[in-house]
Amino acid sequence: MSQCMIDYQAPDDLLKGRVILVTGAGDGIGRTAAIQYARYGATVILLGRTISKLEKVYDEIEAAGGPQPAIFPLNFEGATLKDYHDMVEALNKEFGRLDGILHNASLLGTITPFEQYAPELWDQVMQVNINGPVWMTQALLPLLARSEDASLIFTSSSVGRKGRAYWGAYSVSKFATEGFMEVLAEEMEHLGSLRVNTLNPGATRTSMRASAYPAEDPMTLRTAEDIMPTYLWLMGPDSKGHNGKKFDAQPPRT
Numbered sequence: 001m002s003q004c005m006i007d008y009q010a011p012d013d014l015l016k017g018r019v020i021l022v023t024g025a026g027d028g029i030g031r032t033a034a035i036q037y038a039r040y041g042a043t044v045i046l047l048g049r050t051i052s053k054l055e056k057v058y059d060e061i062e063a064a065g066g067p068q069p070a071i072f073p074l075n076f077e078g079a080t081l082k083d084y085h086d087m088v089e090a091l092n093k094e095f096g097r098l099d100g101i102l103h104n105a106s107l108l109g110t111i112t113p114f115e116q117y118a119p120e121l122w123d124q125v126m127q128v129n130i131n132g133p134v135w136m137t138q139a140l141l142p143l144l145a146r147s148e149d150a151s152l153i154f155t156s157s158s159v160g161r162k163g164r165a166y167w168g169a170y171s172v173s174k175f176a177t178e179g180f181m182e183v184l185a186e187e188m189e190h191l192g193s194l195r196v197n198t199l200n201p202g203a204t205r206t207s208m209r210a211s212a213y214p215a216e217d218p219m220t221l222r223t224a225e226d227i228m229p230t231y232l233w234l235m236g237p238d239s240k241g242h243n244g245k246k247f248d249a250q251p252p253r254t
């Protein structure tokens with residue numbers, strides 16, 4: 001059964017002193033999460049493919065007086081193992097450890113009958129949504145293991161928990177994300193200091209949601225800000241002891 005912490009109230013120093021990587025930090029939910037994590041004291045590493053968007057988030061965090069963030073430009077589509085290892089080297093040099101990753105970057109691909117799904121697009125979605133994040137995680141595990149209390153959050157979706165017609169590679173990539181989380185959570189259990197969970201944001205007012213549901217009135221949806229309590233709870237120490245679980249950032253819509 002999944003769980004939701006939408007009423008959680010984070011203390012101001014929740015993430016003080018923590019170093020947290022957010023993927024897809026330039027837009028949508030990742031952007032808001034990066035800003036919120038910094039607001040609660042974290043040094044945030046902003047990873048994404050569009051530098052100008054990351055720079056805007058950087059400026060916003062600095063203007064709000066948050067800890068100085070870092071920008072790490074990376075496109076999961078073309079990234080190689082070498083890129084991930086270079087990243088580990090850079091983070092190791094700068095911070096020496098990592099206290100959390102919000103795996104948030106994703107591609108929707110297209111919503112279409114499977115008979116018409118283009119193989120190139122299928123591969124692209126699997127690359128960005130699961131393969132890239134998997135190999136990046138493998139590279140970063142030694143840095144996460146150096147943290148006294150680290151949280152690894154993988155972003156899921158309701159179509160990653162129950163398949164839905166026409167959602168193709170996106171849905172399958174989110175099922176893979178759920179499966180990978182379970183495998184890794186069991187393997188990391190012995191550390192006692194690294195928890196691995198999935199989080200389904202639920203319907204949220206972003207450009208991805210608008211392209212999936214073009215006829216929907218976005219004003220009927222919760223914003224990324226509205227769903228942040230669960231993002232904060234799961235990244236911070238109050239979720240210690242929760243490992244291998246599936247969370248929802250908002251209750252199901254009625």
Ligand SMILES: NC(=O)c1ccc[n+]([C@@H]2O[C@H](COP(=O)([O-])OP(=O)(O)OC[C@H]3O[C@@H](n4cnc5c(N)ncnc54)[C@H](OP(=O)(O)O)[C@@H]3O)[C@@H](O)[C@H]2O)c1
Pocket residue numbers: 023024025026027028029030047048049050053074075076077103104105106107128155156157158200201202203204205206207208209
């Ligand atoms: N919004 C919803 O209703 C909803 C519901 C369920 C699950 N989710 C999940 O929540 C997460 C965030 O979604 P969102 O709605 O905030 O989407 P979004 O507004 O489209 O933002 C996605 C972010 O991922 C980045 N990204 C995409 N491809 C990338 C690549 N190849 N390499 C690096 N970064 C890449 C984007 O970068 P650019 O800014 O450069 O495009 C963007 O910053 C996703 O995992 C999504 O599957 C969302």
